[in-house]
Amino acid sequence: MSRLIIPGWQGSGAGHWQRRWLDVDADARIVEQDDWHAPDLEAWLQRLDAAVRRARQPTLVAHSLGVVLVAHYAKRFPRTPITGALLVAPADVESLPGEHPLAGFGSIPLDRLPFPSILALSRNDPYVSVERGRFFASRWGSELHDMGTAGHINTESGHGKWADGFRLAARLGNGTVQAAA
Template sequence: MTKESILILPGIGNSGRGHWQTRWQELLPHTRRVEQQDWNHPVCGVWVAALEAAVRSSEPHVVLVAHSLACLQLTHWAASTRCRIRGALLVAVPDPEGAAFPPEAIGFSPLPLGRFAFPSIVVASSNDPYGSIDHTRRCAGAWGNRLVEIGAAGHINAGSGLGDWVQGQALLSELLSR
């Protein structure tokens, strides 16, 4: 088993230098990113397989930290895996049926709405262009997640100006302490 306890799951395009996920990976020990074959043309099954392999090398001592499209990756993975994890933080859940959903992302719909077998927290912004707050509330309820609404923070990405995103780190610490 590896020592990693945090797996970073970026969305489409990967998380760049100013993104809180990248900053966390640099700041927090035992953190690694789940790499994808193609960050710009994601295929759900391929992304889910990469996540399955990463979790298998770390289970059950891992917490997943997903942003945007990776939240959908995590949801599809959770619906099909037998792996055990400590928990998951899902940030900025996009709506795969929404007008702004990237057409190059293949296979992420329909979205599984079964209850997760692990503790999880969903973080939502009231003005996320990729997923409405109502969509996120429905998903969080179906998945059995705790929902944290942080107000108008856009897509909760580098453009949101969150820096190291201390509030998110507190939520991550809550999951790690379980």
């Protein structure tokens, strides 16, 4: 099994838990994009699809805009061999003004994901309300993991090294989280 690390807007820079994950997990690979600052849904989907097809039974580890990318990917490619997804701090791109660089990722697909998933949600994330995060988890069939007041679960909110993320991803790999029916 392998893990595909899927950053969001601006690429989860140095010190971010996703980049640090790569230092300690030999089975993890980052899905790099050509331009982290000007996201393009079609280009990002192509990169993710290529990475999934090269991986062996991948578990996805997505953050922020990467979570929205996973929702789009699952809708477009529902039969890929993904074993599960850890979805961390989804970005509610539908709440952004139309000229925002992330607006091209709306509307967010709300279909049930065809693989087990855990959505880690903070109660004070500036990019998604608790209500919207719970709504996403419900619609996607994701198990909800309440992080309390953890900000955007990134470096700025003190999550440079995020051990809880490893534990949540391990649950996806050991079969204790099931896909929603």
